[in-house]
Amino acid sequence: MSIYEWLTITLICIGGATTPGPSILLIIYINNAKGFVSGVIASIAHGLGIFIYALISIYTISLIDKNIPNIIPFIQLMGAVFLIFLSYKMVFNNPTKKKINEDLFIPQKMISSFLMGFTASIVNPKILIFFISVFSQFINNEFNDYNKVCVGLLAGIIDTAWYILVSYSVNLPKLKNYIISNQRIIFSFFGIIFIIFSIYLIHISIRYFI
Numbered sequence: 001m002s003i004y005e006w007l008t009i010t011l012i013c014i015g016g017a018t019t020p021g022p023s024i025l026l027i028i029y030i031n032n033a034k035g036f037v038s039g040v041i042a043s044i045a046h047g048l049g050i051f052i053y054a055l056i057s058i059y060t061i062s063l064i065d066k067n068i069p070n071i072i073p074f075i076q077l078m079g080a081v082f083l084i085f086l087s088y089k090m091v092f093n094n095p096t097k098k099k100i101n102e103d104l105f106i107p108q109k110m111i112s113s114f115l116m117g118f119t120a121s122i123v124n125p126k127i128l129i130f131f132i133s134v135f136s137q138f139i140n141n142e143f144n145d146y147n148k149v150c151v152g153l154l155a156g157i158i159d160t161a162w163y164i165l166v167s168y169s170v171n172l173p174k175l176k177n178y179i180i181s182n183q184r185i186i187f188s189f190f191g192i193i194f195i196i197f198s199i200y201l202i203h204i205s206i207r208y209f210i
Helices: 003-018 022-034 036-067 069-091 110-122 125-135 145-170 173-209
Strands: none
Touching (some): 003 125, 022 036, 022 110, 036 110, 036 145
16 A cells, blocks of 8 residues: 555544544543543543454455455445535534533443443444445455554554543643634544545546446
């Protein structure tokens, strides 16, 4: 893979990790309920789930590309539509302070934080759709196992790093306030990246049918 492809995947994974969703609420709750260490453990577990989803997506696309390659353009087109929807949510996200129902989660031990973080990523089907949308552009029959694992690790590490940052910010009011006050700019930036990438996916998908 070229440096451009690695950079593109990195930026898109960062955008995906920072997209507002239930996971960030869960990580914030764990930090408030159990402290920073539990938040870090939950973040690592969430990243592990992302790594597993990424590998599943990559190997699924490789299998499809090997046996029924004509379906790949359809996957790319559907992925582009999904990314446009995600971009819309990010660009037009209205930052609000959401109250978490503390009755939903009552972690007692570190293992509970780990299981909660892991489950939050595994039970979210949007993550699988997101990775299939993104990786369908880069994965092909010549993509070896080393590259597949590296891409999966990259996605997992980025996700873990983001949620550790979230955990850290929850315990540092100044950093937390800075992120909150600038989150519209952050989300808009990655939303625009998703839109550009979606347009590119649509272009190569339509070109296949012409």
